Amino acid sequence: MAQYKAPLRDMRFVLGELFDYSDINQMPGCEDFTPDVVDAVLEEAAKVCEEILYPINRSGDEEGCHWDDGVVTTPKGFKEAYDAFAQGGWTGIACDPVYGGQGAPKSINALVEEMICSTNLSFGMYPGLSFGAYAALHSHASDALKDKFLPKMVEGTWAGTMCLTEPHCGTDLGIIKTKADPLADGSYSITGTKIFISAGEHDLTENIIHLVLAKLPDAPKGTKGISLFLVPKFMVGDDGSMGKRNAVKCGSIEHKMGIKASSTCVMNFDGAIGYLVGEPHQGMPAMFTMMNQERLSVGIQGLGLGEAAYQGAAAYARDRLQGRALTGAKSPEKPADSLLVHPDIRRMLLTARATNEGCRAMGMWVARALDTAKHHTDPVKREEAEEFVQLMTPIVKALFTDWGFDNTNLGVQVFGGHGYIREWGMEQYVRDARIAQIYEGTNGIQALDLVGRKMPAKAGRNLRRFFHPVQAYIEANVSKDGLGEFVQPLAKAFMRLQQATGELAQRGMKNPDEAGAAATEFLRLFGLVAVGFMWARMAEIALAKKDDDPDGFYKTKLITAKFYMERVLPQSGALFSAIMAGSKTIMELDEDLF
Known part of the structure; x- marks a missing residue:
């Protein structure tokens, strides 16, 4: 059976060594989360995940959810x-502590989220969706709605959902049919059907608060006509007490490839009472507050599952005796050597390790920017951080989930035939990871968002938040003794990214298909460089501390960093060639020939 231990040593490294946590801790609202408090939080989170969530992961997958008449x-x-x-x-x-929360910075919560996803992704969907709904309400709802609904959501007595997708539309939300008719008392009658609603119905909480996209009678066409409504499963009185059942019901649950213990529901709203969140026809900005939170969290899902798969595969490779080393027996007293003597096994494990640890570092970089955008006292710093987050959100979501799926597959491959057998627990990671590349906007949509919206936004100003610090780091460190072997490969890949960015911007202005055809490769190239930047910085720290390294942590960092630079980052060359090839071979085949 696969086992999991929270990677607390590496989490502490990215939090306090790769970055300086004190600049987050000193921001208004974050003062209570001192390093000692954070350490205690991470230790306790690890205990909860390892001892409570992990033991019911496989059994939850085997049993799944049950539906009976709603x-x-x-x-x-x-x-x-x-x-x-x-x-x-x-x-x-x-x-927010105002509503009973603890106010932890995102940089801390992201690490807790990773542990939850590693141990039981299905379980994590329930509080994860609730937090997304909380975030949208906290940012856009009236004080009256917040006072009425948020405290119970924060304490976990009530849960939350996001209801976007309909049977005839997924990404294209502008054509939703769910309608909202005004009522005399200021509320609305919500009618329509939503599908693929994670945690839409369950038995974990007393009430479920649905956030629903719908259109008012006078709504303009397209996404500019979408409004956001709060629709409770049970009505709530002015004193916070629950009343009668609202006219919302789960029509069925989906039978899925993975995350089987997470209820994925068809939700029918039959004149359900709802309350407008924010302004009429402004539902999309409000929902994107929620979706940006969710997209970052979905990226962490990929990381969490990739980490769990790596740990399981590494433990198996250490213990499994199979064959002899190509250079001669390493354990002649045993009937065979361990799997770890074989180069291809090491290739797979190091690939998973290098990408997992690189994503953890990059995720912390983005999470810190979220904290800065929310808490910093300087409005200029807040704006710069927000621009960086906007740029990096699609990259985190797509890159982390692509690599997460790849790494769960590598885990199965290390196990060989046993990886394909359910009782070992590895194949579940593959099935659970696959959805992360699809929901909250498919990874192809993330790539289009990057090249079509985030890259040209503000005349390219978002790009500066990434390009300028990376360029400055390369110039300052490319010739340093010992560090050059890590920075020089980064410099080459960064040059490719710069050239591809300029070329794509020019071509895309003339022909949008050029940008669309290269979008996925461009996002991957961008992500490779971003993680490469993280690895160069981690190598710099490890070089400075390698002489005081009793447990081999920094030695391992240096070897893994070198592996990333020599074996993963060179993919940038192939991606660059594909980007520069243009759109012709993708677009020239007639539709009737497919």
């Missing part, structure tokens, strides 16, 4: 685990 029951042990999770304050760890 009632959904989660697998055995999930209700008890959720109660313990909520009572421990984990549902509100990153929420």
Whole structure:
């Protein structure tokens, strides 16, 4: 059976050595999360994930959720685990203290999220969706709605969802059919059907607060006519007490490839009472507050599953005796050597390790920017951080989930035939990871968002938040003794990225298909360089500390960094060639020939 231990040593490294946590801790609203407090939070989160969530991961996958006439029951042990999770304050760890939360910075919550995703992604969907709904309400709802609904959501007594997709439309939300008719008391009657609604119905909480996209009678066409509504499963009185059941019901649950213990629901709204969140026809900006949170969290899902798969595969490779080393027996007293003597096994494990640890570092970089955008006292710093987050969000979502799926597959491959057998636990990671490349905007959509919106925004100003610090770092360190072997490969890949960016901007202005055809390769190239930047910085730290390294942590960092530079980052050359090839071979085939 695969096992998992939270990678706390590496988490502490990215939090306090790769970056300086004190500049987050000193921002208004983050003062209580001192390094000692953070350390205690991470230790306790690891305990909860390892001892409560992980033991019900496989059984939850085996059992799945049950639907009976609109009632959904989660697998055995999930209700008890959720109660313990909520009572421990984990549902509100990153929420506003005004509503009962603990106010943890995103840079801390991201690490907790990773541990949850590694140990039980299905379980993590329930509090994860609730936090996304909380974030949208916190940013856009009236004070009256926030006072009425947020405290119970923060404490975990009530849950939340996001209801976007409809049977006839997914990404193209401008053509949704769900309607909202005004009522005399200022509320609205919501009618329509939503599909693929994660955690839309379950037995974990007393109430579920749905955030629903719908159109008012006078709505303009397209996305400019979308409004956002809060629709509770049970009506809530002015005193916070629950009343009668609202006219919203789960029509069915999906039978899925993975995350089987997470209920994925068809939700029917039959004149359900709802309340407008924000202004009429401004639902998309409000929902994007939620979706940006969710897209970063989905990226962390890929990282979490990739880490779990790596740990399982590395442990198996150490213990499994199979064949002899090509250079001669390493354990002649045993019937065979361990799998770790074989170069291809090492290639797979190091690929997973290098990309996992690189993503953890890059995720921290973005999470810190989110904290800065929210808490910094300087409005200029806040704006710069927000521009960086806008640029990097699609890259994090797509890159982390692509690599997460790749790494879960590598984990199965290391196990060989046993990886394909359910009882070992590895194949579940593959099935669970696959959805992350699809929901919250497919990775192809993320790539289009990057080249079509984020790259040209503000006349390219978002790009400066990445290009300028990377360029400055390369110029300052490319010739340094010992560090050059890490920075020089980064410089080559960065040059390719710069050239591809300029070329894509020019071509895309003349023919949008040029940008669309290169979008996926461009996003991957961008991500490779971003993670390469992180690895160069991590190597710099490891070089300075390698002489005081009793547990071999920094030695391992240096070897893994070199592997990334020599074996992963060179993919930038092939990606660059594909980008420069243009759109002709993609677009010239007639539709009827497919």
